[in-house]
Amino acid sequence: KIYHQMGLFGKKKDEHSGFMGDLSEKQEEALEEFRQIIKEENITDDPRYDDYYLLRFLRARKFNIKKTLEMFENFLEWRDEKQANDAMVIYKCPNIDELKEIYHHGYHKTDKEGRPFYIDQPCTFDITEALSIADSTECEQYYIREYEKLLHWRLPACSEAAGYKIEQSF
Numbered sequence: 001k002i003y004h005q006m007g008l009f010g011k012k013k014d015e016h017s018g019f020m021g022d023l024s025e026k027q028e029e030a031l032e033e034f035r036q037i038i039k040e041e042n043i044t045d046d047p048r049y050d051d052y053y054l055l056r057f058l059r060a061r062k063f064n065i066k067k068t069l070e071m072f073e074n075f076l077e078w079r080d081e082k083q084a085n086d087a088m089v090i091y092k093c094p095n096i097d098e099l100k101e102i103y104h105h106g107y108h109k110t111d112k113e114g115r116p117f118y119i120d121q122p123c124t125f126d127i128t129e130a131l132s133i134a135d136s137t138e139c140e141q142y143y144i145r146e147y148e149k150l151l152h153w154r155l156p157a158c159s160e161a162a163g164y165k166i167e168q169s170f
Contacts, residue, residue, distance in 0.1 A: 095138075
């Protein structure tokens with residue numbers, strides 16, 4: 001199961017996926033360097049940014065430390081601006097039940113690798129009607145809150161059920 005999740009099927013013998021457990025020597029060195037920079041420059045000491053999380057940023061920037069650091073700092077700045085760390089407490093969408101009536105989306109079970117399965121049908125609803133129920137700021141806050149739920153509840157629960165770290169939804 002873990003090999004499929006990490007994208008190990010169909011890869012060449014000397015390629016590495018960049019996921020934990022399948023890092024090349026250069027990728028491991030980049031992870032160590034990135035981790036060191038974060039620590040030395042006091043960028044964050046939040047324990048949620050573990051090696052699995054840092055690897056997401058490294059993969060996104062093809063293990064280029066400079067680009068990864070810029071992306072990570074922009075990400076942390078955005079989280080501060082949007083108050084994402086407090087989203088579960090401060091973001092409330094009073095009309096969410098009404099919005100869900102016209103916009104069908106959500107998680108349903110898991111795939112074969114244990115990832116939470118997300119279903120979204122954006123073409124099946126009227127955006128004008130949706131925005132009459134919740135304005136764009138409320139919609140943004142709703143999605144931030146839902147992503148925080150994914151990170152803090154769904155992925156850990158799926159990891160526990162699968163017996164290994166689940167890093168992504170499907």
